[in-house]
Amino acid sequence: MLQNHLILVQKLRVSVMSTKTTKFFSTLVLDTIATREREGIVRPDMLQMLMQAKKGTLHDDTSNSPGSKKINIEDDDIVAQAFLFFLAGFDTASTLLCFASHQLAVHAHMQVRLQEEIDETLQKNDGKFTYEAVNSMKYLDMVVSETLRLYPPGAALDRVCIKPYTLKSDPPMEMHPGQALFIPVIGLHRDSKYYPDPERFDPERFSEDNKHGINPLTYLPFGLGPRSCIGNRFALMETKLALVFLLSRFNLVLVAKTPVPIKIVQKGFNMSIEGGFWLGLEKRNP
């Protein structure tokens, strides 16, 4: 069935993005490749690996056979992979940062508690934030985890069934190979069966005492299984670092344009709020 859908999509020339956006990304990637090839620029990044893969000079560390393996990829595949990384890695993290900042501005007492944790951690570490220092901050983790529960940037997951399977639902549901499946992450995250008073922003759900009560199958901000988010740890570290640096120097405050309460809108791929995110920055006393 999925195969038929794909054929239909190709025949009707359906595109997920506007022609302008598609052109912007393909020009960006293809120009970068052309410049690197012309100037002999080599960078230790993903684009370089994709260029090597196309030429057949990429060494496959996971394979037992020595040497390199030629993978059949076209320029379009390279553009698609680069775009996927941009979309998967850039927009999701900025969405998380926006929602977390908004919640902290609305719940000023939570912001103060987080700033106390940040100040203490800074003091203990001679003013430096190391990987370990940021990871040791428990309240920061609670705030970020709760933001990802209430506002998961990946609001749904998709999978294709590859073998017959009966879902243990009520009534049981037969799945057949080729069928597509959508897993409503945001629906699970906001189900009162799993999270009492689900619409309330409450980082305490993820405290040391409470978090063990959460069924991991009902908390999927980064997906699950072999195709789960490969940027999970990096994403948490970059967003936590951004919050730490920001809140160590500034208070996030509500301004006249800050929408309260917020109304979620789905703009293209990304989750946002009506009116956009508007917040004020107030310099903290040293």
Ligand code: HEM
């Ligand atoms: C807060 C930030 C992020 C969130 C909430 C997030 C969420 C997700 C989710 C829900 C998926 C689908 C997982 C599944 O189907 O089981 C995914 C996949 C993916 N993510 Fe992330 N992500 C984030 C940041 C990043 C970053 C920073 C990168 C790259 C540097 C990244 C790269 C990817 C890639 C490449 C995939 C596809 C993996 C595959 O299909 O094997 N993500 N992400």
